[in-house]
Amino acid sequence: MINETVILLVYYYRHEDRNHRLLKYVKNSLGAYLPFDLYLCKPLQRIFSKVIVYDYLKQMTEIGVKAVNEEIIVLVRKEHPKYVLWTPWRYDIQESTLEMIRKEGSILVGWFFDDEWRFDNYSKWWIPYLDYCVTNDIKAVPKYRELGARVIHTIPNTGIAIDRDWSNMEEKYDVSFVGTKIVGRERYINELKNRNIPVHLSGEGWGGYVSFEEMIDIFKTSKINLNFSRTVHNWELQLKGRIFQVCMAGGFLLTEYAPGIEKYFQIDKEIVCFENAQEMIDKVFYYLNHETKRRAIAQAGWKRATIEYTSSNMVSNVFGEIEKGLAAKGRGSNPRAQELKMPRWVRGRHSIYFFQWGRALLEENYKGLWKDALALSISYDPFNMRAWYYYIASFFPSPTHFALFRLYAAMEKLYKMLLSWLSSVLYVRKIQNG
Numbered sequence: 001m002i003n004e005t006v007i008l009l010v011y012y013y014r015h016e017d018r019n020h021r022l023l024k025y026v027k028n029s030l031g032a033y034l035p036f037d038l039y040l041c042k043p044l045q046r047i048f049s050k051v052i053v054y055d056y057l058k059q060m061t062e063i064g065v066k067a068v069n070e071e072i073i074v075l076v077r078k079e080h081p082k083y084v085l086w087t088p089w090r091y092d093i094q095e096s097t098l099e100m101i102r103k104e105g106s107i108l109v110g111w112f113f114d115d116e117w118r119f120d121n122y123s124k125w126w127i128p129y130l131d132y133c134v135t136n137d138i139k140a141v142p143k144y145r146e147l148g149a150r151v152i153h154t155i156p157n158t159g160i161a162i163d164r165d166w167s168n169m170e171e172k173y174d175v176s177f178v179g180t181k182i183v184g185r186e187r188y189i190n191e192l193k194n195r196n197i198p199v200h201l202s203g204e205g206w207g208g209y210v211s212f213e214e215m216i217d218i219f220k221t222s223k224i225n226l227n228f229s230r231t232v233h234n235w236e237l238q239l240k241g242r243i244f245q246v247c248m249a250g251g252f253l254l255t256e257y258a259p260g261i262e263k264y265f266q267i268d269k270e271i272v273c274f275e276n277a278q279e280m281i282d283k284v285f286y287y288l289n290h291e292t293k294r295r296a297i298a299q300a301g302w303k304r305a306t307i308e309y310t311s312s313n314m315v316s317n318v319f320g321e322i323e324k325g326l327a328a329k330g331r332g333s334n335p336r337a338q339e340l341k342m343p344r345w346v347r348g349r350h351s352i353y354f355f356q357w358g359r360a361l362l363e364e365n366y367k368g369l370w371k372d373a374l375a376l377s378i379s380y381d382p383f384n385m386r387a388w389y390y391y392i393a394s395f396f397p398s399p400t401h402f403a404l405f406r407l408y409a410a411m412e413k414l415y416k417m418l419l420s421w422l423s424s425v426l427y428v429r430k431i432q433n434g
Contacts, residue, residue, distance in 0.1 A: 002049065002082075005048065005050040005080065006048045006084070007075060007076065007083070007085070008054065008085050008087075009087065010041075010056070011087065011092070012057065021364050022061045022360045022361065022366065023057075026356045026357060035212045036087070039159065043315035044085070047315065052081070054071075056072070057092065064373060065354065068092065069094050069096070069097040073100050076101050082106065082107060084101050084107070086098075089113075090353050091350045102131065108132075109130065109133075110123075110133050111134040112133060112136075113136060116139070116231050117236065119143055121346070124143070124144075127147050127149045128340050130149070131150065132151070133151045133152070134318055136157075137153075138153055138239075141153050150325060154314050154318050155314055156240060156241030156243075156244065157314075158241060158248060158309050158314060159244075159245055160248065161302075161310055162248060164220070166299055169295065170221050174197070174200075174222075175197060175198065175222065175284060176226065177199060177203075177227075178203055178210065178218055178219075179202075180203050180205055195281055197285075202214075202215070202218060216245070216249045220249045224252050224254050226280075227240060227246065227254070227255035229257065230256070237258045239259075239261060239264075240258070243255055244305055247270070247301040247302055248302065249302075251298060252294050254271075254274065254280065254283055255271060256273070257275050261273065264304075265301060269297065270300045271297070272297060348384070350381075351377045351380035351381030354376040354380065358370045358371075358387065358390055358391075362374070362390055362393070371391075374387050374390055374391040386408075
């Protein structure tokens with residue numbers, strides 16, 4: 001064990017938190033629920049003598065964005081951690097806070113998710129403020145290096161292995177899928193239904209949300225667990241954490257092929273892949289009717305995952321690389337990364353995010369915290385008229401606020417209608433002009 005302190009800056013929230021009086025305003029900006037206690041906190045506790053978890057999203061709802069950033073700096077100065085590990089999702093932590101953490105002597109590590117679609121519009125702009133970047137996307141590694149970042153590649157979040165009694169397996173479902181309903185996935189599911197193959201569905205849009213524990217139980221008790229590898233945003237094939245989670249639960253995995261998956265599992269021996277709907281259907285029929293082969297593959301995948309791919313292994317490997325790099329090269333500086341400045345359109349994203357918080361705080365009349373959020377929004381984009389509207393409205397007497405908010409909502413609705421109409425007109429003209 002390393003006798004050092006680590007501060008973990010993380011966003012904890014559960015599905016039900018989306019109905020929080022403030023978070024409901026920014027729920028479209030929230031990531032997927034991740035059990036960071038399993039993914040990062042407990043693995044870190046096995047490596048370092050002291051791990052402090054700071055839930056910046058929860059604190060945002062309690063004390064506001066400005067106080068959160070001030071509180072983080074106070075915490076770093078008090079604890080003098082060797083590492084500060086940050087799991088970025090939006091813009092809660094400011095650049096000035098990150099700069100101050102490094103000035104205090106802590107090594108700042110950014111652990112990024114979904115770089116398959118987030119690298120260019122999000123992740124890369126944080127490089128100047130970090131000592132190390134961690135990514136799940138192997139194709140993003142050279143992009144980070146090209147910009148001067150010290151980058152480490154690891155597998156997506158996994159969790160812990162589940163003990164299985166392979167002589168006494170309970171199987172409740174023939175085929176299961178856990179995940180959000182989107183068009184591409186629905187097409188595959190409909191193909192199965194058209195062949196009279198029952199599919200147990202869980203997730204937003206069809207079967208309803210299930211907890212992490214319920215999800216693992218589904219993996220354990222399904223004859224076949226489906227995984228679809230394309231991202232929601234750019235439809236690119238992605239190595240998903242679901243692959244490792246199913247295998248560590250001892251489930252049989254039938255997954256859409258993603259480039260590089262063969263580096264982690266032996267195809268047709270530890271997992272099974274498909275590349276189109278017909279191949280998926282053929283393999284579903286085959287493995288439903290070949291129980292011995294199916295269970296042998298599930299057990300082999302489980303053995304591989306429990307030995308190599310637990311979160312403890314993943315986190316240990318990442319910090320092993322960091323420690324090795326620091327011993328060889330020291331902390332150093334990166335002039336090339338310092339030249340990477342956030343363009344106006346990226347600052348505009350910051351502005352929109354802080355506006356959402358300012359709007360939530362003002363409409364909920366919440367502890368007078370809206371002024372800081374709205375001022376931040378305007379500082380990132382002085383031309384954000386929505387932020388200016390709410391900022392000016394905050395100076396009016398409270399009884400008038402409801403009418404002003406109703407007026408804004410009406411203007412916003414009209415704007416969206418006009419935008420939709422204009423898009424339709426341009427689309428028709430494009431078709432007419434060939």
